[in-house]
Amino acid sequence: MKAMSVSSNAISQALRLQMARTQAEMIKAEKEVVTGQVADRGLHLGVRTGQSVSLDRDIARLENIKGTNAIVMSRLDATQNALGETRKVAEQMMGTLATMLNGALDPAVPRTQARTVIETMNAVINTTVNGDYIFAGTNTDVRPLADFSDPASTARVSFEALATASFPGPGPIDGAQMAAFLGNLETQMLGAGWEADWSGATDATIQSRIALGETAQTSVSANEEGLRKLAMASAMILGLVDRNMDADAKRVMTEKAIELTSSAISDVTAVQSEVGLVQGRVTQATDRVSLQVDLFKRTQIDMVGVDEFEAGTRLTSLLAQIETSYTLTARIQQLSLLKFIS
Numbered sequence: 023m024k025a026m027s028v029s030s031n032a033i034s035q036a037l038r039l040q041m042a043r044t045q046a047e048m049i050k051a052e053k054e055v056v057t058g059q060v061a062d063r064g065l066h067l068g069v070r071t072g073q074s075v076s077l078d079r080d081i082a083r084l085e086n087i088k089g090t091n092a093i094v095m096s097r098l099d100a101t102q103n104a105l106g107e108t109r110k111v112a113e114q115m116m117g118t119l120a121t122m123l124n125g126a127l128d129p130a131v132p133r134t135q136a137r138t139v140i141e142t143m144n145a146v147i148n149t150t151v152n153g154d155y156i157f158a159g160t161n162t163d164v165r166p167l168a169d170f171s172d173p174a175s176t177a178r179v180s181f182e183a184l185a186t187a188s189f190p191g192p193g194p195i196d197g198a199q200m201a202a203f204l205g206n207l208e209t210q211m212l213g214a215g216w217e218a219d220w221s222g223a224t225d226a227t228i229q230s231r232i233a234l235g236e237t238a239q240t241s242v243s244a245n246e247e248g249l250r251k252l253a254m255a256s257a258m259i260l261g262l263v264d265r266n267m268d269a270d271a272k273r274v275m276t277e278k279a280i281e282l283t284s285s286a287i288s289d290v291t292a293v294q295s296e297v298g299l300v301q302g303r304v305t306q307a308t309d310r311v312s313l314q315v316d317l318f319k320r321t322q323i324d325m326v327g328v329d330e331f332e333a334g335t336r337l338t339s340l341l342a343q344i345e346t347s348y349t350l351t352a353r354i355q356q357l358s359l360l361k362f363i364s
Contacts, residue, residue: 070325077322084315087231091308094230094240097151098301101242102294104146104157109290111142112252116283119259123276129263136259137171143253144169147244157244159224166223166244170257180219181261184210189265197270204258204278211254212247220253221245232307234314238300248289255282 118135121127147157147167154162168177188203189195195203211220223244230240258279267275 074325077318081318084311087311091232091304094304097156098297100149100151101156102297104149105290105294107142107146109287111139112283112287115139119276119280132259133263136256139256140170159243160226161224164222168220176219181257195267195271197274200271200274212250216250232304233311236307238303246293248286251282252286255279
């Protein structure tokens with residue numbers, strides 16, 4: 023029989039190699055525990071690897087649509103709230119105008135109400151979500167509505183210029199003068215003058231992909247006719263109610279303001295309904311996308327999923343092996359001939 027010699031160095035090297043293999047296995051096990059999938063998809067699936075990668079791409083695309091839909095819903099919710107606030111103050115002004123038409127009313131009351139409408143519209147129509155103006159159409163970085171209450175704004179300057187040209191004399195404004203002025207103002211505010219003096223928004227609105235094969239109009243422009251009419255009605259009252267006018271001119275102004283405000287309320291309500299329909303479509307599309315994501319994920323798990331409990335147990339076992347290797351290596355390093363002799 024031949025005696026075999028074993029050195030402490032040989033044992034140490036064997037442990038080192040075993041530790042390297044164990045560490046490599048531990049890295050794989052850690053990845054499987056974290057991801058819930060096999061560490062080497064190509065080795066596990068072979069020729070089916072492309073199918074798995076395609077599923078990953080589809081899942082990422084659908085998840086992106088879900089994230090976009092969440093942003094779209096927040097924008098639509100803000101739009102709905104803004105339109106609701108606008109309609110509310112329009113209805114309040116409608117009551118004030120009806121009282122003004124049926125009897126004497128201190129000019130301070132309609133003036134205050136008109137200012138409230140102007141300030142509310144200025145606040146809610148210029149609302150931003152994630153830094154984008156939601157009523158600006160595709161010009162999301164441009165403030166959509168000028169502030170009529172600011173004397174230096176283009177909206178106020180153009181209004182005052184038209185009023186000065188229409189009412190040149192010192193005497194009371196009569197009904198004919200008022201009717202002519204309102205006709206010119208309507209041409210200005212419901213025509214090209216709106217975009218020149220009042221609005222920085224575009225008529226084109228945002229189209230969003232809410233599902234793989236479905237898009238929707240997901241914004242409202244400040245150029246909507248209902249908003250124009252309400253702005254005109256409130257600007258008329260705020261800019262004219264304190265001027266010197268006879269009873270006929272006051273009646274013509276009030277009747278026109280009532281007509282515009284009533285029509286604006288109907289128009290804004292219709293826009294709210296349209297926004298509500300889009301909100302429903304986005305919610306349904308998101309539900310469908312979620313179902314698709316769940317289906318694709320289950321398919322992916324069937325292909326590359328691992329038993330996370332088994333992977334965790336294996337990881338714990340590998341850690342125990344490494345700790346044992348460290349302990350043995352430390353003891354071997356302490357072995358010496360001097361200690362043995364002594």
